[in-house]
Amino acid sequence: MFTPLVLKRPPKPEGESPFWISFSDLMSALMVLFLVVMAVTLISVTKDVTTTEQRKIQREKDIKELMSTIREVSREFPEIKVNESTYRIDLGEIVRFDRGRSDIQPAGAAFLRRYVPVLLKAQNSDLGRQWIRRVVVEGFTDQDGTYLYNLGLSLDRSRKVVCVLFSPAVAGEAPLTDAEKKKVRDLFLVGGYSFNSMKASKEESRRVELRVDFWQLDETKDSAPDLSGTEFGQC
Numbered sequence: 001m002f003t004p005l006v007l008k009r010p011p012k013p014e015g016e017s018p019f020w021i022s023f024s025d026l027m028s029a030l031m032v033l034f035l036v037v038m039a040v041t042l043i044s045v046t047k048d049v050t051t052t053e054q055r056k057i058q059r060e061k062d063i064k065e066l067m068s069t070i071r072e073v074s075r076e077f078p079e080i081k082v083n084e085s086t087y088r089i090d091l092g093e094i095v096r097f098d099r100g101r102s103d104i105q106p107a108g109a110a111f112l113r114r115y116v117p118v119l120l121k122a123q124n125s126d127l128g129r130q131w132i133r134r135v136v137v138e139g140f141t142d143q144d145g146t147y148l149y150n151l152g153l154s155l156d157r158s159r160k161v162v163c164v165l166f167s168p169a170v171a172g173e174a175p176l177t178d179a180e181k182k183k184v185r186d187l188f189l190v191g192g193y194s195f196n197s198m199k200a201s202k203e204e205s206r207r208v209e210l211r212v213d214f215w216q217l218d219e220t221k222d223s224a225p226d227l228s229g230t231e232f233g234q235c
Contacts, residue, residue, distance in 0.1 A: 055217055062127050063087075063214055070122050070212070077115050089119075089210040095161070097206040099144060102156035109164035110173055116165055117176060119210070120183050136189045136211045137161045142202035143195045154192030161208050162188055163235035181232055 067084040074080040079092030095108040104112070123132045139158035141150040165184050169175035176184070199205045215221065 052217075059131070059217060062131055066122065066125075066127050066131060067212070069125070069127075070119065073118050073122055074115075077111075077118075079111070080115065087212040087214070089212070091115075091208055091210065095208055096203060097157055099142070099202075099206070100153070102139075102153060102160050104160050104164055106170065109167065110170060112161060112164050113167075113169060113173065113176060116184065117180050120180055120187075123183070123187065131214045132187075132212060133215045134189050134213045135187050136191055136213055138209050138211055139190070139192045140197060140199075140205055140207050140209070141195050142205040143198065144202070147194050150194040151192050154194050155190065156192075157206075157208055158190040158192060160235070162190060166232050166235070182227075185227065185232065 064084065067082065067087060070089070071082040071084060074082050074089070077092075079094045081090040081092065082088075083090070091112075094111050095104060097104075119135070122128055123135075137158040139154035139156070139161075141154050141157075143150075145153070162184065165176055166181060195205065199207070
């Protein structure tokens with residue numbers, strides 16, 4: 001009798017193992033998932049950066065528009081010089097001081113009571129309420145005397161600017177309203193620079209300037225305290 005012939009199939013190559021095929025597919029899927037996550041993350045980060053940059057640009061545009069508005073409303077006051085890049089308002093020669101003195105002449109006081117309400121109107125605009133944080137009255141002196149003496153003198157000069165805003169108006173002059181005085185109380189701060197930032201002459205150095213201070217992006221705006229029962233007082 002013939003012995004039956006049995007054909008044996010050769011063993012399946014290792015590379016065709018179902019286990020290795022499944023593992024390879026899993027790694028491919030994980031790689032694709034990783035690339036998708038990275039792409040989404042990059043898009044999200046790029047979007048956040050773009051949004052922040054756009055907000056910064058918009059803030060700069062708003063502030064530029066505000067300073068342009070302040071310059072325009074100040075045109076009726078030839079003494080005023082508005083620097084739109086430094087946010088400073090030079091009050092001009094009408095608010096100058098004698099050597100060692102901090103008192104403001106009647107003409108200068110009347111001028112301030114006419115100009116500041118105009119500035120407050122700019123602050124009361126939509127952009128003004130959004131971005132203007134405060135108005136700082138900065139006093140300066142010449143170099144006669146010591147630093148500390150002039151520091152006190154410069155502070156007195158800036159304080160006197162605020163004082164004349166609350167002083168009674170002279171004949172033929174419209175006084176600040178109570179609403180305007182409250183706005184000055186809440187918005188204005190005073191500071192002194194002694195003889196720092198000298199001008200070309202001593203006379204020009206004995207001056208005060210207004211500096212407009214703006215809110216930063218995402219800066220917390222603290223609620224104003226209730227000062228309704230607080231009297232303005234006298235200097």
